[in-house]
Amino acid sequence: MRLTWRHYAALAFVTFCLFLTGRMSLPPLDRDEPRYMEASAQMLESGDFVDVRFLDQPRYLQPAGIYWLEAGAEALFGGPRDRHTAWPYRIPSLIGVTLAVTLTAWIGASLFGGATGLLAGALLGVSTLMTAEGRMATIDTVLLLDILLVEAALLSAFQDRQSNRPTPVRTALLYWIALGCGLMLKGPVVLIPAFGTPLALLAVERQAGWWRRLRPVWGWLITLAIVLPWCVAIYVVSHGDFFHRAVGTNFLGKIGHGQQAHGMAPGYYLGVFILSFWPGALFTVLALPAIWLRRAEPGVRFLLCWIVPHWLVFEAIATKLPHYVLPTYPAIAILTAASLTRWTLLRPQAAWARALMTAYGVVWAALGLAFCLVGPALLWRFEHRLSPVAVIAAIGALPAMLFSIRLLLRGERLHAALAVIAAAVMIHAGLFLGVIPDLTVIQLAPRAAALFDDYRPCEDSTLLSVSYSEPSLAFLAGSNTRFPTIPAAADLLRDHGNCTLVLADQRDEPALRAALAARGRRLVEYGRVAGLNYSNGHMLNLGLFAATKP
Structure with missing residues (x-):
């Protein structure tokens, strides 16, 4: 050809x-x-x-x-x-x-x-x-x-x-x-x-x-x-x-x-x-x-x-x-x-090599079956709902994956490869169309940036984030975003509070309030977002605050 x-x-x-x-x-x-x-x-x-x-x-x-x-x-x-x-x-x-x-x-x-x-x-x-x-x-x-x-x-x-x-x-x-x-x-x-x-x-x-x-x-x-x-x-x-x-x-x-x-x-x-x-x-x-x-x-x-x-x-x-x-x-x-x-596939002569290939195949099949089901499972686990796109993708991918495994067991490797490629296409389409965009729990930065946009006091406002320092927040909130320590954030809020807001997790709020109180300021809450920081696996409950005089 x-x-x-x-x-x-x-x-x-x-x-x-x-x-x-x-x-x-x-x-x-x-x-x-x-x-x-x-x-x-x-x-x-x-x-x-x-x-x-x-x-x-x-x-x-x-x-x-x-x-x-x-x-x-x-x-x-x-x-x-x-x-x-x-x-x-x-x-x-x-x-x-x-x-x-x-x-x-x-x-x-x-x-x-x-x-x-x-x-x-x-x-x-x-x-x-x-x-x-x-x-x-x-x-x-x-x-x-x-x-x-x-x-x-x-x-x-x-x-x-x-x-x-x-x-x-x-x-x-x-x-x-x-x-x-x-x-x-x-x-x-x-x-x-x-x-x-x-x-x-x-x-x-x-x-x-x-x-x-x-x-x-x-x-x-x-x-x-x-x-x-x-x-x-x-x-x-x-x-x-x-x-x-x-x-x-x-x-x-x-x-x-x-x-x-x-x-x-x-x-x-x-x-x-x-x-x-x-x-x-x-x-x-x-x-x-x-x-x-x-x-x-x-x-x-x-x-x-x-x-x-x-x-x-x-x-x-x-x-x-x-x-x-x-x-x-x-x-x-x-x-x-x-x-x-093009080539005639050869089986290794050593028994240990054949055993390793078999074990590798079992792990490969388990991964494939998991990929077929992971999209709906993630949505149900975190959002307690199912996406029609994710379900349709799983319904299409699972039979193709099982068919590929059956073809492999019959020695039809080329056809098995074509079947699993089709399964992979459906898996990826389901994940990127019907799962990841709908997992709001992991979209912490977009929701935090949107909350900041709703309350930003100036056109070039600064966002200080003392608990959540992922680069996605910097991109979405703008180049005035900073990730200071709590004492540094308290200093900035005292000196530039008119155009500055701060984002802090509920576990860091007491320390932030105490640092501001020592500088003659107090926190006013504008709203909250909660979700998973998937980069480190931590659940966060972030509040957006301004600093005012008592």
Whole structure:
């Protein structure tokens, strides 16, 4: 089967529609997404497109590329100073996930045929991690698209070497431009796949002649031209502090110790793979014997050299989050799809290996059945009601999941994969259309920000939050939001009380009242909101107060 532009357009359209669901109704999702959104909003408000800031602090984690994209999307599609509309900031991630799935299909088709490419795109598109990241205004799907462009250029040069044909200049341009854009998105992280794949191939093949096809003699100048202007500008503005924090603290600091309580032992990514790449994870594990048997084939060798260096680097780094290995998932999806569409699947000979695969399959099936029912269960648990959309999705997904399990037991793995992909589509549609938008208990920040808007005394009022410091509140309430300690909040209310309100949990009210009383002020309550801070699992009962003289 040979794919034409119509196949890719259809796949892109389906992916776009799938990831469009829920995008406009989802509130900002803590914690990373509203940090990106708030920094992009402040970029538009200040007109400063060099120095990225979150509230009153510099955000020196990565270069400005992703903030430019989100600020541009907000400028084109958002309203003036609209703090209650999150979806424009999510447009870059929507484009990123749509093109990433489509490009995965193209790479898979070029290596193993059209059926493999389409199935690989489907496995990537419905994976749990991609489903989550593709709906948020974060950097990960945009970075994934950039890395896919880098790998596509590498693959083109690699295949040209295999076929003994010249590599066009446009392939080299794609590689070095994508490398420059990746550096502007995430800094040195893009160098891991960009140079890790060629170095791994060099170690395996003992020849590097094909690398010259990418014109490295002058190609690096293109990359430098992309990144150098902003690097000079931020160095001048920050007096070098950006590079100290972004490279020295954020990038290199993650290697030796786990930052922000995300330290994990090596093997973490293997452990969470069954969840983050569900439903494709089981089919990947079942494909391992066939992949190992064909490891010397050029296409398989290239994909393994794409996966292994990136995976090992992030397993060795102390700080671990599931999305750090997302750039390997397209290659994993392609190998998995090839095992289903082209190769004879092999059973491991060792009894212990078969037992492990069986246990893995049991866990995989249990996860799938839980996913089918989790939407209605969550609504009933927290809201004591059922959504018709969530119930219909569960009714559709559960039989498809059970049918997939039955097909697996009969050895029909390809049909089982297609059935569980259909189940995953229905599960995700139910969650993002009928569950998460209706879970008001977790929408603490939107309700608190709406209460603040109802009572803000001035146009540029300040909100002090002493008990709830999630970034979503800062985005929704505006860049005048502050998260002070109780004594600092009491000082600000005493000195700037006319245009300042304070948000405090009922457990912190006595301390806040006492601090204000010592400063000759008392609290007046305007309203309350209660709910779950899902970032830490704490139930809060927040009151909105003003400070007045006794």
